[in-house]
Amino acid sequence: MSGQSLTGLSPWSRRLVAVGVLVWCLITVFPLYWVVVTAFKTPPGVVGGPTYIPFVDFTPTLQPFIDLYQGIRGEFFRTFRNSTIVGLSAAAIATAIGAMAAYALVRFEFKVRLGAGLVFFLLALGGYLLFNATLGLTRPQALLLAFPIALIAAVVANRLPLPGPILGNEDILFWFVSQRMFPPIVTAFALYLLYSEIGRLGFQLIDSFVGLTLCYVAFSLPIVVWLMRDFFEAVPIEVEEAAMVDNVPSWRIFIGIVVPMSMNGLLATFMITLAFVWNEFLFALFLTNSRWQTLPILVAGQNSQRGDEWWAISAAALVAIVPMMIMAGLLSRMMRSGLLLGAIK
Amino acid sequence: MMRNDPIKHVFIWPAVLVVLAISIFPLIYSLTTSFLSYRLIPPIPPRVVWLGNYATLLQEPRFWSALFTTTLIAFIAVGLQYAIGFGVALALNARVPGERLFRVALLLPMLLAPVAVALVARMIFNPTMGPLNQFLAKFGLVNLPFLTNGHWALACIIAVEVWQWTPFIILMMLAGLQTLPEDVYEAAELENASAWQQFWGITFPMMLPISAAVVFIRLIESYKIMDTVFVMTGGGPGVDTETLTLFAYQEGFKKFNLGYTSALSFLFLIAITIIGVTYLALLRPHLEKRR
Numbered sequence: 054m055s056g057q058s059l060t061g062l063s064p065w066s067r068r069l070v071a072v073g074v075l076v077w078c079l080i081t082v083f084p085l086y087w088v089v090v091t092a093f094k095t096p097p098g099v100v101g102g103p104t105y106i107p108f109v110d111f112t113p114t115l116q117p118f119i120d121l122y123q124g125i126r127g128e129f130f131r132t133f134r135n136s137t138i139v140g141l142s143a144a145a146i147a148t149a150i151g152a153m154a155a156y157a158l159v160r161f162e163f164k165v166r167l168g169a170g171l172v173f174f175l176l177a178l179g180g181y182l183l184f185n186a187t188l189g190l191t192r193p194q195a196l197l198l199a200f201p202i203a204l205i206a207a208v209v210a211n212r213l214p215l216p217g218p219i220l221g222n223e224d225i226l227f228w229f230v231s232q233r234m235f236p237p238i239v240t241a242f243a244l245y246l247l248y249s250e251i252g253r254l255g256f257q258l259i260d261s262f263v264g265l266t267l268c269y270v271a272f273s274l275p276i277v278v279w280l281m282r283d284f285f286e287a288v289p290i291e292v293e294e295a296a297m298v299d300n301v302p303s304w305r306i307f308i309g310i311v312v313p314m315s316m317n318g319l320l321a322t323f324m325i326t327l328a329f330v331w332n333e334f335l336f337a338l339f340l341t342n343s344r345w346q347t348l349p350i351l352v353a354g355q356n357s358q359r360g361d362e363w364w365a366i367s368a369a370a371l372v373a374i375v376p377m378m379i380m381a382g383l384l385s386r387m388m389r390s391g392l393l394l395g396a397i398k
Numbered sequence: 399m400m401r402n403d404p405i406k407h408v409f410i411w412p413a414v415l416v417v418l419a420i421s422i423f424p425l426i427y428s429l430t431t432s433f434l435s436y437r438l439i440p441p442i443p444p445r446v447v448w449l450g451n452y453a454t455l456l457q458e459p460r461f462w463s464a465l466f467t468t469t470l471i472a473f474i475a476v477g478l479q480y481a482i483g484f485g486v487a488l489a490l491n492a493r494v495p496g497e498r499l500f501r502v503a504l505l506l507p508m509l510l511a512p513v514a515v516a517l518v519a520r521m522i523f524n525p526t527m528g529p530l531n532q533f534l535a536k537f538g539l540v541n542l543p544f545l546t547n548g549h550w551a552l553a554c555i556i557a558v559e560v561w562q563w564t565p566f567i568i569l570m571m572l573a574g575l576q577t578l579p580e581d582v583y584e585a586a587e588l589e590n591a592s593a594w595q596q597f598w599g600i601t602f603p604m605m606l607p608i609s610a611a612v613v614f615i616r617l618i619e620s621y622k623i624m625d626t627v628f629v630m631t632g633g634g635p636g637v638d639t640e641t642l643t644l645f646a647y648q649e650g651f652k653k654f655n656l657g658y659t660s661a662l663s664f665l666f667l668i669a670i671t672i673i674g675v676t677y678l679a680l681l682r683p684h685l686e687k688r689r
Binding site for chain 2: 103297
C-alpha cells in the first residue's frame with residue numbers, strides 16, 4: 054500500500070504535509086514532555102515561571118516521588134494497587150465472557166422473539182412496581198425478585214408462537230453495542246442507589262471490589278463483543294469443521310482451536326478494556342469512597358487539595374499515565390499487523 | 399455456516415446476564431424514580447408527581463444552558479477532531495517521512511486518563527506560570543484568562559478534547575484508508591486527475607461510511623463528557639462550562655434530589671437518542687447512494 058493520494062503532489066506540497074504532521078506531533082508530545090519534566094522540579098523551579106530542560110533550566114529532584122511513595126499526598130500505594138487489581142480482573146472477566154458471547158454470535162444461530170423481550174421488560178417493570186407498592190418490599194428486594202421471574206417468563210415466552218418479528222444474531226449484537234449509547238450518568242446514579250440499598254440489606258457493594266468490578270465488566274462487554282466478533286469471523290471455519298467431523302465437543306473447539314488462533318485479538322481487546330477501566334472516572338466517583346478508590350479519583354482530588362504544587366500534581370498524573378504509555382507502545386506494535394482493520398467494517 | 403448446539407447457551411448467557419443486570423436494573427429503577435418527588439436529604443417519603451420533575455426541568459434555564467454547552471463542546475470538538483484526524487491519517491497513509499516514529503506518539507493521548515490530562519492542561523493554561531502564556535507573551539498577548547473567562551474556558555476544554563481524541567479518528571481513518579482498492583487510483587492517475595480531484599472524487603466518498611461511523615461514536619462519547627470539565631473548571635466560572643453529566647452529578651450527589659436527577663438523566667437519554675437518530679437519518683441517503 055503506497056501513498057496514492059500524495060503522488061500527485063509537488064515536492065513542495067509533500068514537504069508542507071510533512072511539516073503539518075510534525076506540528077501536530079509536537080502539539081501531541083509537548084504536554085507529555087511538560088508533565089514528565091515538571092514532576093522532577095523543586096518548588097522554586099515551578100514558581101519561577103516555566104522551565105523546560107533539566108540540568109540547564111533547573112536541577113531535577115526525586116522529592117515528589119519520594120513524597121508520593123511515603124503517602125504524604127493521599128494513599129497512592131493502595132490506590133495504585135486498587136486500580137491494578139480492579140483493572141486486571143475486570144478486563145480479564147470481560148474479555149473472557151465477552152469472547153464467549155461473541156463466538157456464540159458468530160458460530161451459532163439465535164432466535165429471540167421481540168415479544169419475549171417485551172415480556173421481560175414489562176414483567177420486570179410491573180413486577181417491581183407491584184412488589185414495591187403493594188407487598189411492601191424494599192426497592193432492591195422487589196427488583197431482585199422481579200428480575201428472575203421476568204427472565205424465566207421471557208425464556209418460556211420465547212418458545213411460544215408469539216406474533217411479531219423474530220430477532221437474529223445481528224439484532225442481539227446491536228443490543229449489546231447499543232448499551233454503549235446510554236449516558237453513563239443514567240446508570241451510575243441508579244447503580245449507586247441500588248448498591249447502597251443492597252448494602253442496607255447486609256451485602257456491601259459500594260466501595261467494594263465486587264461492586265466496582267461487576268459494573269466495569271458490564272460496561273466493557275459491549276466493546277469486547279463488538280471487537281471479538283470480527284476477530285472470530287476471521288478464523289477459517291474449515292478448521293472447526295474438521296474438528297467437528299472428529300466429534301470434538303464445541304467447548305473444546307473453542308478453547309483448544311479458536312482461542313489460540315485469535316490470541317492477538319484477545320490480547321488487544323484485553324488491553325483496550327484495561328485502558329478503559331484504568332481511566333474510568335464517573336463510576337469510580339459514585340461507587341467508591343475510600344477503601345477501593347481508584348487512581349483517577351485520587352488524581353482528580355490532587356487539584357483541589359494542592360492548588361499550585363505542580364511538582365506533586367505532575368508526579369501523581371505520571372503515576373496514572375505511565376502504565377498506559379507502556380501499553381500504547383505494545384498496542385502500536387500489534388497494530389502494525391493490521392489488527393484493528395476488521396473492527397470498523 | 400451456523401451450527402445449532404445447546405452449548406451455545408452456556409457461551410452467551412453469562413454476558414447477557416451481566417449486561418441485563420447492570421444496565422436494565424438501573425434503567426427500571428431510575429425510570430420509576432423519575433416520576434417521584436424523592437429526596438434523601440432532608441428525608442421526605444417519596445410522593446408520585448408523574449411528569450412534574452420533567453416539567454420543572456424543561457423550565458429550568460440551567461438545564462438548557464447545560465444542554466447547549468454540551469452540544470457546543472461535542473460538535474465543535476468532533477468537527478475539529480475529524481478534520482485534523484483525517485488529514486493526519488491521509489499524510490500517514492501516504493508515507494510521510496518519519497511516519498513510523500509518529501505512530502506511537504500520535505496514538506498516545508487517547509489511552510491516557512482524562513483526569514490526568516485535564517490536570518496537565520490546567521498547568522499549561524495557567525495564566526502566570528504556564529508555558530502557553532509565556533509563549534503567547536512573545537506575541538504580545540499577556541495573561542489571557544484561559545480558565546476564568548467563560549468563553550476562553552469553553553475553548554480550552556474543546557482544545558483538550560481535540561488533543562485527546564483526534565488519535566482515535568487517526569487510528570480508525572488510517573485503518574479505513576488501508577482497505578481502499580489501489581486500482582481506482584491508478585485509473586485516476588491515467589486520467590490525469592489532480593490530487594485534489596482524487597481526494598474529493600475517490601477518497602472522500604469511499605471513506606464516507608467509515609467517517610459516518612467514527613463521527614457517530616465520537617459524538618455520542620463527547621456528550622458524556624464529565625471528567626475533563628470536572629477537573630479543569632468544575633463547571634465554572636459560574637455555570638458557563640457546565641455539561642449535562644456534571645449538572646446531573648451536582649444535583650444528585652450534592653443535593654440528593656433523586657427524582658429530579660433521574661428525570662434529568664432520562665431527558666439526557668432522550669436528547670442523545672434524538673441527536674443519534676437525526677444524525678443517522680441525515681446521513682442515510684448519502685450512504686445508500688453509493689451502494
